[in-house]
Amino acid sequence: MNFFTFDLRKVFLTIALVIVPLMAVNMQRNSEEELWFTKPFTFAGGLLQRSFASFSSGVRGTTALYLDLISIKKENLQLNQQLAELNAQLGAMTELKLENERLNQLLGFKQGTKMELLAARVIGRDLLPDHNTITIDRGSDHGIQKNMAALTIGGIVGYTYRVEKASSQIILLTDRYAVIDAIAQRSRARGLVEGLSRGDCRLRYLKRSDDIKVGDLVVTSGLFNIFPKGFPIGTVTSVDKSRYGLTQEVEIKPAIEPLNLEELFIVLNANNQDFSPPPEKGVED
Amino acid sequence: MKVPWYWLLGLLMMVVSAIVLTAAQTTLWFLVFGSFPAPMFWLILLVYVSVTRPLWEATLSVYLLCAAVAQYTLFPFENFLIFCLGMMVVLLLIRERVYWGGATYFMLMVAVASVLAPVLFWICSRWLDKNPVFVPEIFDWLISSGLTVVISPPIYRLYQWMDRVSSQDAGSETRVGPR
Numbered sequence: 001m002n003f004f005t006f007d008l009r010k011v012f013l014t015i016a017l018v019i020v021p022l023m024a025v026n027m028q029r030n031s032e033e034e035l036w037f038t039k040p041f042t043f044a045g046g047l048l049q050r051s052f053a054s055f056s057s058g059v060r061g062t063t064a065l066y067l068d069l070i071s072i073k074k075e076n077l078q079l080n081q082q083l084a085e086l087n088a089q090l091g092a093m094t095e096l097k098l099e100n101e102r103l104n105q106l107l108g109f110k111q112g113t114k115m116e117l118l119a120a121r122v123i124g125r126d127l128l129p130d131h132n133t134i135t136i137d138r139g140s141d142h143g144i145q146k147n148m149a150a151l152t153i154g155g156i157v158g159y160t161y162r163v164e165k166a167s168s169q170i171i172l173l174t175d176r177y178a179v180i181d182a183i184a185q186r187s188r189a190r191g192l193v194e195g196l197s198r199g200d201c202r203l204r205y206l207k208r209s210d211d212i213k214v215g216d217l218v219v220t221s222g223l224f225n226i227f228p229k230g231f232p233i234g235t236v237t238s239v240d241k242s243r244y245g246l247t248q249e250v251e252i253k254p255a256i257e258p259l260n261l262e263e264l265f266i267v268l269n270a271n272n273q274d275f276s277p278p279p280e281k282g283v284e285d
Numbered sequence: 286m287k288v289p290w291y292w293l294l295g296l297l298m299m300v301v302s303a304i305v306l307t308a309a310q311t312t313l314w315f316l317v318f319g320s321f322p323a324p325m326f327w328l329i330l331l332v333y334v335s336v337t338r339p340l341w342e343a344t345l346s347v348y349l350l351c352a353a354v355a356q357y358t359l360f361p362f363e364n365f366l367i368f369c370l371g372m373m374v375v376l377l378l379i380r381e382r383v384y385w386g387g388a389t390y391f392m393l394m395v396a397v398a399s400v401l402a403p404v405l406f407w408i409c410s411r412w413l414d415k416n417p418v419f420v421p422e423i424f425d426w427l428i429s430s431g432l433t434v435v436i437s438p439p440i441y442r443l444y445q446w447m448d449r450v451s452s453q454d455a456g457s458e459t460r461v462g463p464r
Contacts, residue, residue, distance in 0.1 A: 122315075123312055123315070123316065124311040124312035124315050124316075124357075125311060125315050125320070126311065126357070126358050126359060127307060127310065127311055127325075127327065127354065127357040127358040127360075128358050128360055128406065129322060129421075129422040129425035129426055129429060130360075130406060130410070130418050130421055130422050131358055131359040131360055133358070133359045135311065135312065161359070162356070169359070171359060175359060176414075176416045176417075176418065177359055177416060194416065196419070197418060197422070198420065198422070259320050260319075260320060
């Protein structure tokens, strides 16, 4: 066998299997340092890993979303119910808050007056649309009698006309059967307030010469101590002085909306309470 | 003389139902819906007795109805009675001309009565009141009338049931209708 004749395949194999690995093991190299020829594989591997991870995550996410839909729907229903309950509670709380404010105002008014007042709640209204009456939850058992004044902080409401043991009916000042003795606060012109059954009233039997203008406040006269003196009834909205008549027709907008009331006071005893403003100094002098 | 207990029971049930329904109209409706106009239950009952009872019985029923219902309004009893009797007479006249019975006919008569009521009320007020209605509360009457017609079929069923209980033959052409 010739020394120089050698099998090249065996040589390569020897190099690849013995020499290169031995050299590689014995080379001084930082093990953490990446080899140049592995970099493309690392890059490709990383890319694939990221793709797989992203695909897997997408699939899991979508599957989870679909799987969660049922529970989401249930949860949504529950949340909607909770929201409805909370809304109802909020409505009730708001209603209570408003009622509390109203009752506080009424209490303040009651404490600040010398009148003997009885608080009552409105529980009904008239059978026929053309009559303005309301029913309250207080009656003769609570000391109410016929023709007692009904009022609220803002103004006169009307007066009692039918009293039962535990309830009473009140004829509102806007009813056409209602009559209240009144005066104009500015000029002291005297007349009778009658209802018109359209949410308005009129001041009648004023003398033609009486001084009354649009915007004047009409107040109670305090006659017979039924109503307190000087309590607001309404404001003059129109004055009709016919050419030849002896009187003038005056329309009044009530100080309050009597049909929208929920609570009011019955005046058990007005004690001659006077709400008229104190006279101005110049006038007094 | 044999006492007509069932007939008296029918009358009693009618009066009780009138009080209950009118209380519901004036108080329950007000507490739930506020100032929104209520259906006129008393009018439905008035129509019922007018179209299902002979003249004398209808008249007696209207008197009882007025006595039961007048406490809920400021309109004086005598004025309310004239108003209701006027309504009854008009409805009886219509019944004498046109009658076929049943819920549809009843609804139609309630509709007629609902339109007629504000007109007759206005006439009665102009005629009898010292301080009469000048312009009726048309909007309130209209809403009330609409609601009254809508709510009349169940009330009709209720009164039919009451008639069956008291052995009345409600709506039979042998008792009422054109002769």
